[in-house]
Amino acid sequence: MSTQQLPVVVIGAGPVGLAAAAHLVEQDVEPLVLEAGPAAGTAVRAWSHVRLFSPWGEVTDPAAEKLLAPTGWAGPDTAAYPSGGDWVERYLQPLADVLGARVRFGATVTGVARAGRDRVVDADREAQPYVVHVRYADGHEERVTARAVVDASGTWSVPGPAGGSGLPALGEKAAADRITYRVPDLADPAVRARYAGKRTAVLGSGASAFTALAHLADLAGTDDGAGTKAVWLLRRSLSDSTFGGGEADQLPARGALGLAAKAAVDDGYAEAVTGFRTDTVERAADGSLVLVSEDGRRLGPVDEMIVLTGLRPDLSFLSEIRLRLDERLQAPAELAPLIDPNVHSCGTVYPHGHRELSHPDQGIYLVGMKSYGRAPTFLALTGYEQVRSVAAALAGDLRSADRVELTLPETGVCGGTGLPAAPEPEQPAEGGCCGS
Numbered sequence: 404m405s406t407q408q409l410p411v412v413v414i415g416a417g418p419v420g421l422a423a424a425a426h427l428v429e430q431d432v433e434p435l436v437l438e439a440g441p442a443a444g445t446a447v448r449a450w451s452h453v454r455l456f457s458p459w460g461e462v463t464d465p466a467a468e469k470l471l472a473p474t475g476w477a478g479p480d481t482a483a484y485p486s487g488g489d490w491v492e493r494y495l496q497p498l499a500d501v502l503g504a505r506v507r508f509g510a511t512v513t514g515v516a517r518a519g520r521d522r523v524v525d526a527d528r529e530a531q532p533y534v535v536h537v538r539y540a541d542g543h544e545e546r547v548t549a550r551a552v553v554d555a556s557g558t559w560s561v562p563g564p565a566g567g568s569g570l571p572a573l574g575e576k577a578a579a580d581r582i583t584y585r586v587p588d589l590a591d592p593a594v595r596a597r598y599a600g601k602r603t604a605v606l607g608s609g610a611s612a613f614t615a616l617a618h619l620a621d622l623a624g625t626d627d628g629a630g631t632k633a634v635w636l637l638r639r640s641l642s643d644s645t646f647g648g649g650e651a652d653q654l655p656a657r658g659a660l661g662l663a664a665k666a667a668v669d670d671g672y673a674e675a676v677t678g679f680r681t682d683t684v685e686r687a688a689d690g691s692l693v694l695v696s697e698d699g700r701r702l703g704p705v706d707e708m709i710v711l712t713g714l715r716p717d718l719s720f721l722s723e724i725r726l727r728l729d730e731r732l733q734a735p736a737e738l739a740p741l742i743d744p745n746v747h748s749c750g751t752v753y754p755h756g757h758r759e760l761s762h763p764d765q766g767i768y769l770v771g772m773k774s775y776g777r778a779p780t781f782l783a784l785t786g787y788e789q790v791r792s793v794a795a796a797l798a799g800d801l802r803s804a805d806r807v808e809l810t811l812p813e814t815g816v817c818g819g820t821g822l823p824a825a826p827e828p829e830q831p832a833e834g835g836c837c838g839s
Contacts, residue, residue: 406532410435411797412549414512414535416443418490419771419786420555421498422464424505426794429466435547436502437537439511439556443499444491446559451488452588453614456660457783458482463494464787470501509540515552516723517764529765536720551766551797553790554721558714558772565606565710567638567680567697574684581692582684582708586614589622598622598707600630604694605673606681607711608637609779613664615709620667633673634705636694640677676702684708716773725763734776735760735769742778752780756792756807768793785809 413423416438424434438445455462460481468478476497479485485493499506514536520528535547562584566572575582589595599622605615616635622628667673679702683695693703716733718726729739737759742752760768768774770793771786788809795804 406530406550409532409548409550411551411553412437412512412533412535412547413553413555415555415557415771416440416495416499416506416508417446417555417557417771418444418462418464418495418783419557419790420553421495421502421506422467422787423553423555423770423790423794424502425464425466425470425498426791427797428470428502428505430794430798430800432794432798434502434505435549436499436506437510437512437535437547438506438508441508441540442491442496443506444495446557447487447491447495449487449559450586451486451491452590453586454484454486455490456484456610458484462490462783464790466791467494467498471497474501507537507539511538512536512556512720513538513544514720514723515554515767518548522723522725533766552768553793554767554769554773555771555786555790556717556773558716558775561715561717562710563712563715563777565681565684565694565708565712567682572681572684572694574686578684578686578692578708581690581706582710584710586611586711587618587709589618595622595627598631599628601706602632602634602704603707603709604634604636604692604702604705605709605711606636607713608639609711609713610660611711613660615711616667616673617660617663620663620670620672623672631672633667634702635668635673635675636679636681636702637675637677638680641675713777713779714772716769716776721767724767726767726769727762729776732776732778734774734778735762737761738774739776739778742775742780744778744780752785752809754788754807754809756789757796757804760789760793766797 410433411427413420413434413436416436420436421443424436427434458481459479462485463478474497479493512535516534517528517531518534520531533549533552535549535552537545537547564571565575587594587598589598598619603619605612616633619631619633623631668675679700680697681694682697685693685695687693687704691704691706692708693701694705695701718733727736728734729736732739732743734742738755741755757768760770760774770789772781774789775781788807792804792807
């Protein structure tokens, strides 16, 4: 079999991975999607209780819609705001079902390399196909040969730690029973009981932190949540931009999320502590936690910690691949200057495609959330355009691949998940996640 007859392996059956498969099918290129989880959208299912701050019209992919159309699939109201659960059940799982045997679940990619060539070897390197090592849920292993690899595995599996230096704070791992790195689902009775009436430290300054603050404020206003208090630890000072774009945000639901967090502070449900870089987590005699900052300040006691300090790409299984990554963001080097969160919001990211996503080993692409490395400014629209360009490039249609057009809504904080799902998804004020 020639290299061109081999499939393109897509890692991850989330929104961008499944869209990549749809675009490859449209280009008559055979995809093979390898998903570590048991079903489509495994990461999205983990926050199924929150609502996206992008409407349906911005979180479905055109090539995917074409694949779904013959099945009788009816697209949702493009102006309505789905929850994570809606996104999975009404779009991602049906798309995976249409792709059928092209998607394998319980398939964890443990390594990618050029066939017979480790990272060091130059000889005849570009002529070799890729080998993808896979471990399945039942324990057996397989080596898949591919013409190219599109890594859409995201960043969900590697949350950032509490430590201000980027490393876990001293004592953080020992306090794991009192720490979560996800936005809690307070509709779950057991989870609700964990936070009701308690004092909780919330670390982070993005949309996920906004969400947690809004959740806890809502809980504090209920009979069973009386006494609930959030302590919001910020590494920087409060400013006009802390809460995002507000009413100026072109995604109204994203702006509303920041305003909800501001209301939690203004109404006294959350106390903001600025300039706090966590150095140590100490456990008191009663099991509560005391946080110590790098400058020696002590905060506490708190009963729980919600650490929402961003996400990171897992690059461990790509150790034998020659990647060109930015030294700060761990994003493709050509893309990194366009998405630097110190400079850009969602709306100022320039259009980009296969060329900005390429690496010294040709035919390997990091797409979706993973392409952004540690930058939090990703939107689903960006990922869909990325994989359209990549699929066209792999099919040899460079004219189409280079025609990258992307217009993103301006202003605001663009990472993380959002507010709890409301009974009426068409209400944009309940919006939360950008669909990442």
